[in-house]
Amino acid sequence: QVQLRQSGPGLVKPSQTLSLTCAISGDSVSSSSVTWNWIRQSPSRGLEWLGRTYLRSKWYNDYAVSVKSRITINPDTSKNQFSLQLDSVTPEDTAVYYCATSGNYNYWAFDIWGQGTMVTVSS
Amino acid sequence: QSALTQPPSASGSPGQSVTISCTGTSSDVGRYNYVAWYQQHPGKAPKLMIYEVSRRPSGVPDRFSGSKSGNTASLTVSGLQAEDEADYYCSSYAGSNNFDVFGTGTKVTVL
Numbered sequence: 001q002v003q004l005r006q007s008g009p010g011l012v013k014p015s016q017t018l019s020l021t022c023a024i025s026g027d028s029v030s031s032s033s034v035t036w037n038w039i040r041q042s043p044s045r046g047l048e049w050l051g052r053t054y055l056r057s058k059w060y061n062d063y064a065v066s067v068k069s070r071i072t073i074n075p076d077t078s079k080n081q082f083s084l085q086l087d088s089v090t091p092e093d094t095a096v097y098y099c100a101t102s103g104n105y106n107y108w109a110f111d112i113w114g115q116g117t118m119v120t121v122s123s
Numbered sequence: 124q125s126a127l128t129q130p131p132s133a134s135g136s137p138g139q140s141v142t143i144s145c146t147g148t149s150s151d152v153g154r155y156n157y158v159a160w161y162q163q164h165p166g167k168a169p170k171l172m173i174y175e176v177s178r179r180p181s182g183v184p185d186r187f188s189g190s191k192s193g194n195t196a197s198l199t200v201s202g203l204q205a206e207d208e209a210d211y212y213c214s215s216y217a218g219s220n221n222f223d224v225f226g227t228g229t230k231v232t233v234l
Contacts, residue, residue: 046126047169047212047225062222065124098168108157108216108223109174116168 002026004099004114012093012121018086021076022099022114029075029082030055034103037110038073038084042095053082089121127152127213127226134232135203143229145196145213151224153194157216160189160198164209172211173198200231208233 008020022036029036035054041047051063053073063071072085086093097117100110128146135141145152145160152158158176161169171180173189176196186201196215200207213226 046227047214049214049223049225064222065220100168105171105174105178105180106157108214109159109171109180110161110169111171111174111180113168113170 002101002112004101004112006097006099006114006117008117008119010118010120012089012119013123014090014121015088018084018089018093018097018119018121020084020097020099020117020119021081022083023079023081024101025080027101029080030077031103032056034101035107036073036075036082037100037102039098039100039110040095041098041116044092045095048095050084050086091121093119094121095119124151124217124221124224127215127224129211129213129226129229131227132230132232134234135200136234137203137205139203140199140201141203141231142197142199143211143213143231145198145215145226147194147196147215147224149194151215151217151221152191152196154218155216156191158189158191158196159214160187160196161212161214162207162209163212169212203233205233207231 003025005023035052037052038050070087075082099114101112160173163169176191177189217224
């Protein structure tokens, strides 16, 4: 049974970097059959897919156009987890952030989700 | 990439059926069969209910069904139960530039 456990601060100052981690149990971040995603949810923007990392012959990343210039998603094989970094945050980045995995059905069906982290961007 | 359009609300009495629409474009819903539906209860993470338009993950009751016609996908919940009261979101793959787009969400109320 795959489980995802998120951690990270709930308050970030404007212009700083938002950093969250998603620890994986029951699977490996190095699995070649799944992808590891970050998705956020806010009243103003709804649900928004942010990006993903996955291993095939090498590590790949895909990012949403809306955040492409500010986002980094990295796997950490030593700790079996993956992380989200979002630079230069503004109050518009205030949201509940979720990590999620896909691949058991197809790469665009997110079947396992983390518990969510409410991140507020405020000074 | 714009969000997929869903009605803000839908309702039905216990035992009845409710159908939620999800309207996209020829670049997402109309082009790909990677439409998914999620159920979200307050304070919880979304739960996958339907994938690839009409397929149910293991453990999802067959009261939940999905379909698609043109640029519009639909989720039908038959035999409504109190626990079906939740927010429902659709999503669709939108190609290798826009990747995945979600719907605006529909609040289902069981009267």
